[in-house]
Amino acid sequence: MRRTLAPRPLPPAEDQAARFARQREADRTATAEDYVELIADLLRADGEARAVDIARRMGVSQATVTATIGRLQRDGLVETKPYRGLFLTDAGRDMAAAAKARHELVVQFLIAVGLDAETAEQDAEGIEHHASEAALQAFERFLAARKAAG
Amino acid sequence: MRRTLAPRPLPPAEDQAARFARQREADRTATAEDYVELIADLLRADGEARAVDIARRMGVSQATVTATIGRLQRDGLVETKPYRGLFLTDAGRDMAAAAKARHELVVQFLIAVGLDAETAEQDAEGIEHHASEAALQAFERFLAARKAAG
DNA sequence: TCCGAAAGTTAGCCTAGGCTAAGAAGTGTG
């Protein structure tokens, strides 16, 4: 019997590279998701989404918001008229709805496994962008099972 | 009794801004954590960490690795001599150990809640950088409870 | 030993996402 504890071997390089690549892809879409989610929330709560409110809630300057909104517009998620409020395109609304659903699910899941609401809200902000469909389904199953068990 | 479903009000702007700011902070440290974790793995597995292997495993060009390593060195995480392999400083080793522990914990947790190993590995790559200490402790408690329950 | 292949670096480019400062556009009130 071997006594030397074999260190877990590294995964194949290609697999690892693919994971990091998907990771970078998720990072790229995260900002867009956060913005459209916030814009949708503002439209719902205030009836309008103004750059100044986005800046305040994102904790960035208005100039940054203008630049980011430009990218969202270029990517077909948002429609703007100069000096007017923001509106979501169909694609933007879809993304916002999906992002919001994911966000809520992650928050509920984190609370269910023992996190306090405030921390759950904070952590969900980051985790929601990195949970795959399979993971979200697992979270849902977990919540359903817990609910069934009482 | 009210029939209109009150939409959940937006959180205070300052709270939301603080969450996004912490989020951006986590994003900034994520690359460093991934690199030192990988360097530590390579040192353990191969006895050395070479830029060409990091490039292959991260799925980026060697030029990108050189630039990133430069930042890690500037930040006191890595030591290099030109055209020689990489070494971790004490700070780098600490960060790598913490990152690896977090990574493993998140993988085990995701598997415990029903994810397959491959997806767990993929999702952990993103989630590990965004789970707070409180969340990691919750994950640990969950694993411990499940183990106790059998 | 030397020389070609592999590894590492440098130069120059790009995008995303931050910032400040300054100016333009819209709005509300005396």
Place this chain on the structure above:
DNA sequence: CACACTTCTTAGCCTAGGCTAACTTTCGGA
């Protein structure tokens, strides 16, 4: 209705993190 205030945009700057192409250094084998 005019002027001050707020909002939005523009200009110019920065860092991180990507890329390719070209160059330098190292290393191993004939």
